Amino acid sequence: MSRIVGIDLGTTNSLVAYVEGGIPRVIPDAEGRTLLPSIVAWTPGGVVVGEAARRQLARNAARTVYSVKRLMGRGYEDVKDELARLPFAVTPQAEVVSIRIGDREVTPPEVSAHVLRALKQRAEAHFGEPVEQAVITVPAYFNDAQRQATKDAGRIAGLEVLRIVNEPTAASLAYGLQKMAQGVIAVYDLGGGTFDISILRVKDGVFEVLATNGNTHLGGDDFDRAMVDWLLADIQARHGIDLSGDPEAMQELRLGAEAAKCRLSFDQRTVLTIPFERFAYHRDITRGDLEAMAEPLVAATLGPCRQALTDAALGADQVDEVVLVGGSTRMPLVQRRVGELFGRPAHSRLNPDEVVALGAAVQAQILAGGITDMLLLDVTPLSLGIETLGGIVSVLIPRNTTIPTLAKEYFTTSVDGQTAVDLHVLQGERELAKDNRSLARFDLAGVDPMPAGMPKIEVTFLIDANGILQAQARELRTGKAASIEVKPTYGLTETQVEQMVEDSYTYAEADVNARLLIETQTEADTVINHVERALRQAGGIAPAEERARIEAAMALLRTTRAGTDRDQIRERTIELNQATAPLADRLMEAAIKDAVTSKRADRLLENS
Amino acid sequence: MTDYFTVFGLPRKLVVDAPTLQRRFYELSREHHPDFHHGVEAARQAEALAASALVNRAYRALRDPLARVEYLIALEEGREVREGATDKPKAPRELLEEMLEVQEALAEAKAEGLDGDAGTRLREERARLEARYAGEADAIVGRAGDWDRLVDEGGDRKPLLEWFKQRLATRAYLRTVIDDLSDALGEREESHVSHRRH
Numbered sequence: 001m002s003r004i005v006g007i008d009l010g011t012t013n014s015l016v017a018y019v020e021g022g023i024p025r026v027i028p029d030a031e032g033r034t035l036l037p038s039i040v041a042w043t044p045g046g047v048v049v050g051e052a053a054r055r056q057l058a059r060n061a062a063r064t065v066y067s068v069k070r071l072m073g074r075g076y077e078d079v080k081d082e083l084a085r086l087p088f089a090v091t092p093q094a095e096v097v098s099i100r101i102g103d104r105e106v107t108p109p110e111v112s113a114h115v116l117r118a119l120k121q122r123a124e125a126h127f128g129e130p131v132e133q134a135v136i137t138v139p140a141y142f143n144d145a146q147r148q149a150t151k152d153a154g155r156i157a158g159l160e161v162l163r164i165v166n167e168p169t170a171a172s173l174a175y176g177l178q179k180m181a182q183g184v185i186a187v188y189d190l191g192g193g194t195f196d197i198s199i200l201r202v203k204d205g206v207f208e209v210l211a212t213n214g215n216t217h218l219g220g221d222d223f224d225r226a227m228v229d230w231l232l233a234d235i236q237a238r239h240g241i242d243l244s245g246d247p248e249a250m251q252e253l254r255l256g257a258e259a260a261k262c263r264l265s266f267d268q269r270t271v272l273t274i275p276f277e278r279f280a281y282h283r284d285i286t287r288g289d290l291e292a293m294a295e296p297l298v299a300a301t302l303g304p305c306r307q308a309l310t311d312a313a314l315g316a317d318q319v320d321e322v323v324l325v326g327g328s329t330r331m332p333l334v335q336r337r338v339g340e341l342f343g344r345p346a347h348s349r350l351n352p353d354e355v356v357a358l359g360a361a362v363q364a365q366i367l368a369g370g371i372t373d374m375l376l377l378d379v380t381p382l383s384l385g386i387e388t389l390g391g392i393v394s395v396l397i398p399r400n401t402t403i404p405t406l407a408k409e410y411f412t413t414s415v416d417g418q419t420a421v422d423l424h425v426l427q428g429e430r431e432l433a434k435d436n437r438s439l440a441r442f443d444l445a446g447v448d449p450m451p452a453g454m455p456k457i458e459v460t461f462l463i464d465a466n467g468i469l470q471a472q473a474r475e476l477r478t479g480k481a482a483s484i485e486v487k488p489t490y491g492l493t494e495t496q497v498e499q500m501v502e503d504s505y506t507y508a509e510a511d512v513n514a515r516l517l518i519e520t521q522t523e524a525d526t527v528i529n530h531v532e533r534a535l536r537q538a539g540g541i542a543p544a545e546e547r548a549r550i551e552a553a554m555a556l557l558r559t560t561r562a563g564t565d566r567d568q569i570r571e572r573t574i575e576l577n578q579a580t581a582p583l584a585d586r587l588m589e590a591a592i593k594d595a596v597t598s599k600r601a602d603r604l605l606e607n608s
Numbered sequence: 609m610t611d612y613f614t615v616f617g618l619p620r621k622l623v624v625d626a627p628t629l630q631r632r633f634y635e636l637s638r639e640h641h642p643d644f645h646h647g648v649e650a651a652r653q654a655e656a657l658a659a660s661a662l663v664n665r666a667y668r669a670l671r672d673p674l675a676r677v678e679y680l681i682a683l684e685e686g687r688e689v690r691e692g693a694t695d696k697p698k699a700p701r702e703l704l705e706e707m708l709e710v711q712e713a714l715a716e717a718k719a720e721g722l723d724g725d726a727g728t729r730l731r732e733e734r735a736r737l738e739a740r741y742a743g744e745a746d747a748i749v750g751r752a753g754d755w756d757r758l759v760d761e762g763g764d765r766k767p768l769l770e771w772f773k774q775r776l777a778t779r780a781y782l783r784t785v786i787d788d789l790s791d792a793l794g795e796r797e798e799s800h801v802s803h804r805r806h
Contacts, residue, residue: 162646206634367646375638377664402664404642404657462661465642 004133004162004368005123006170006360009112009150011069011219012192012327014038015357016119018126019365024174024358027126035353036122039066040114042101045518049118052519055526058251061087063101067221070193071097071108072153073146075490085225087247095490109153109492110500116157121515134159135364137356139194140166141214141381143427144439145490147468152492156500162367164466167191168198169209169378170359171325174350176202176374177362183320184210186308188338188346189356190301191326193219197305199312199319208377211311211400213304218297220258220328226293227257231272231283239279249276264290265330275537275587291333298337305341311400322346327353377402380463387424387433396461399429406462410476417449421457425469438489444473444482457482517566524561524573528554531580538587546582553579611683612666620683621759622676622752633667673749677772680755684769700778709733710785714792722793734789737782744779748772 006024008015013035017026026034033051041053041064048056057064065088071079076092083090089100098105116136123131136159138150147164154161168187175185182202189196196214200207231253235241243249256274263270269286309316322342328334329352338346350358365371379400385393386409396407411421421444428436447455456476463469473482487493492500531554535547542550557572613620616632638644640663645656669679713733717726751768758765 163643204634206637363643366643369644369646372644375634375641375643377637377641401668404661405664405668406658406661462657464657465660 002133003123003127003129003131004135004364005119005131006357006362006364007116007119007134007136008167008170008357008360009069009115009136009138009153010038010192010356011067011194011221012038013353014115014119015354016123017354017357017361018123019361019370024177024361024365026354026357027123029122030125036115036118037066038069038112038115039064040068040111041065041522043518043522045521046515047114048515048519048522049114050519052522052526054255056522056529057255058248059526059529061247061251062089064088065099065101065106065111067193068099068108068111070217070221071099072112073143073149073490074108087251096492107492107500109149109497110156110504112150112153113156113500113504116153116159118515120157120159132158132160133162133364135163135165135360135367136161137165137167137170137360139189139191139214139216140168140196140198140212140378141194141216142166142467143216143382143437144467144469145437145488146216147466148488148491151466151468152497152500155497156504158501158504163363164468165360165363165376166196166198166209166212166378166381166467167194167356168196168212168325169200169207169376170357170363171323171350171355172198172200172202172207172359173362173374173376174355174359175323176205176207177371178350184314184318185321185323186305186319186342187323187325188301188305188329189214189325190328190334191219192328193217193221195219195301195304197301197308199308199314205373206375206377208402209379209400210314211308212379212381213308213311214381215300215304218300219326220261222297223261223290223294223328223331224254224258226297227261227290228253230289230293231257234283235281239281241278243276252276260285261290262327262330265332275533277533280537287332290331294331294333298331298334301334302337302341305338316342319344324348325352325355378465378467379403380405380467382427382437383429384439384461384463384469385426385428385436387426391433393426393428393431393433393436397463401463403463403467404465406460409459409461411444411457411459412453413447413450413455414452416452418452419447419449420445421447423459425461425471439469440489440491441487442471442473442484443487444484446480446482447475448478448480450477459484513566517564517569520566520569520573521561524557524569527573527576528557528561531576534580534583534587538583541586542583546579550576550579550583610662610666612669612679613683615663615666616670618670619759620680621756622673622680623756624670624673624676626671629667629671633663633671636663673752674745677748677752678776681769681773681776684765700774700781703778703781706737707785710737710789714789717792727793730789730793734786734793737786737789741779741782741786744775744782748775748779 006017015026015034015036017024028034036050037054039050039053039057041048041056041060043060053064074097075095076097079097091098091100091105096107098107099111120131134154136150136154138147151161151164168189171187171189172185185200185202187198194216195218196212198212199210201210232244235243243253252274256272260270260272264285264287269284272283272285274281319342322338322344324335324346329348335346362371363376366374380397380403381399383395383399384397385395388394396409397405413421423442423444424433425439425442426433426436427439430436444457447457458474458476460472461469471484473484475482531550535550553576557576560569560572616629618624640656640659642653642656642660645653670676710733713729717730720726755768758768
């Protein structure tokens with residue numbers, strides 16, 4: 001059997017891992033980096049993924065897509081509130097939103113496929129052979145459409161997705177493999193864009209999920225947004241400038257806020273410095289400032305935790321261990337609130353950024369037959385039902401039912417000679433159909449004409465181990481299989497996916513080497529751009545000789561960049577960076593001096 | 609319909625040792641779970657999927673003593689049981705007096721608002737009903753042994769089956785009234801809505 005890799009397709013970062021010699025390991029890229037930023041950019045040279053895409057984000061905001069996981073399997077109604085905050089254009093379609101890149105429409109699964117393809121190539125470079133099968137993780141609280149969209153992304157990337165695994169469950173496998181968690185464990189997973197809580201019982205190698213809950217629209221991105229709003233108000237107050245309409249500045253602000261947020265997990269205070277085109281912005285931020293902004297968001301994760309405990313029929317005191325997963329759990333405030341809720345300190349002995357990918361690799365190894373003593377029993381996060389008379393939902397499979405599972409339901413006709421029956425399948429916890437998530441409309445066709453009420457059509461709803469619905473229908477009187485045509489409400493049809501798989505060959509970013517060249521060129525452009533700006537802003541404080549050195553290095557890089565020698569482009573990029581180092585130091589010094597002065601001024605104003 | 613008791617090799621009895629059932633569930637899961645049937649032909653995979661789904665449904669029906677009684681009734685009557693059914697149960701006659709009191713308390717709260725005595729009374733009514741609700745469960749589970757004896761001795765099981773049904777109906781009705789009271793008090797959580805099965 002060929003290799004099966006484990007992939008964590010994250011909102012902010014993605015990783016690929018593999019079990020080698022009984023130990024799961026994250027596969028690094030050529031530069032030794034394990035995290036691949038889940039960012040895809042369309043540049044004149046071609047599609048760029050990862051760090052290179054992130055570095056040119058502000059300059060190319062309209063053609064750079066980030067956090068696409070929040071759009072996976074979503075309709076326009078779901079995401080319209082946050083579209084104003086995204087620098088790229090989302091086409092308002094009810095069913096499957098798509099992103100407009102120049103004259104092309106790209107769906108979220110296609111964007112994710114670019115990230116998956118980069119990880120696939122990374123793994124292939126590592127093993128020196130093709131990789132075609134994968135286990136991909138999703139938030140436990142993802143619904144059917146979001147799971148299906150993830151599976152579609154894998155297919156478009158040329159991967160056979162053998163299993164969709166829930167992220168908190170994957171994390172528990174990574175801990176369990178190393179015998180680092182036993183008994184009843186709560187996995188609190190706060191990532192870049194999603195939140196999950198899962199309660200599991202780990203016993204005799206069986207990982208039995210008892211209950212899960214969460215919010216697929218709550219994560220690190222929301223903390224960044226709160227900070228950006230706060231900073232916008234501060235800039236307005238102190239500089240009298242409204243940056244909200246400037247996409248480039250907004251992206252610089254967002255990236256700056258994100259970095260400052262991360263620093264505040266380790267430091268009590270930090271200085272945010274952004275050299276905008278029009279002015280240099282400095283702001284002193286304390287951990288207290290951040291926590292005041294973050295408190296309501298953290299509080300919003302506690303309700304789902306309580307609900308999961310209730311559904312598992314357990315008290316907080318019956319939980320033996322609380323495990324933290326996801327980058328956002330590095331925030332001391334999160335650790336404090338979670339510790340308080342469960343009455344015990346929460347830990348993250350395995351790297352919270354990597355543990356989900358490691359767990360996906362463990363599940364891949366189980367499927368490959370390499371691990372036989374571990375078994376994962378997961379649940380479906382949302383109740384599955386059908387719409388009945390009066391728009392009421394009749395629940396067929398309640399939430400937190402162990403999967404795979406099935407339910408049978410019987411239908412008949414209401415008119416003489418009727419040969420087809422429509423069904424509306426929903427997911428959610430509300431009484432009325434309209435308040436739940438529409439999954440699909442099923443068309444049962446090919447029923448023999450009979451008097452009304454005579455046919456007895458048995459429909460089997462099966463949720464497989466991926467948490468994805470399959471349906472079969474049979475007319476019991478004739479024993480004939482009725483055909484089911486499934487029209488997914490928020491998903492791509494089979495034909496669309498096939499078309500995208502085909503397109504991916506036609507429009508494929510050339511081979512790995514071509515892609516690496518584009519990335520190197522993009523990186524060179526980013527550095528040139530930064531240096532140009534630095535010279536404009538602070539060229540005056542650099543001696544003429546230093547200036548000349550920088551200009552020369554820049555000219556050289558420009559010439560080299562036009563060619564195709566990747567190593568040389570990289571070398572010249574490093575040289576330009578080195579030539580600029582003294583100038584960067586000087587800029588930094590000036591910035592800090594500025595921040596200190598402005599703070600003194602603030603204090604004087606406060607005291608006056 | 610499939611007898612879930614036979615899935616675990618158990619007789620159709622209500623007293624079940626929980627650790628034994630769990631161990632058996634884990635064993636059967638290891639045997640059938642699709643994770644251990646990858647890379648075999650499609651037909652075998654489909655079989656494993658169906659077998660695994662059956663084991664999971666059987667365990668869910670039997671692991672909780674109360675759900676076990678509900679399942680047993682359905683099995684004895686030969687009808688499909690479905691969790692989470694949303695049909696509103698009818699008021700059992702024995703609850704008539706309590707229900708009149710609850711109606712009165714609700715009317716009072718409507719007229720006077722929730723701040724004063726009316727709110728307090730609603731909460732008291734709810735607490736009383738909740739105690740009764742829990743009591744019903746204990747009473748039902750408490751007679752599991754009686755059922756098993758009837759099975760062993762070959763006695764008439766009909767009266768006890770009817771008694772179980774009546775108690776379950778009363779309990780289901782109490783749940784809806786408790787939820788209605790919580791609604792009136794504005795204290796019900798959204799997510800409980802479609803889970804009136806216990």
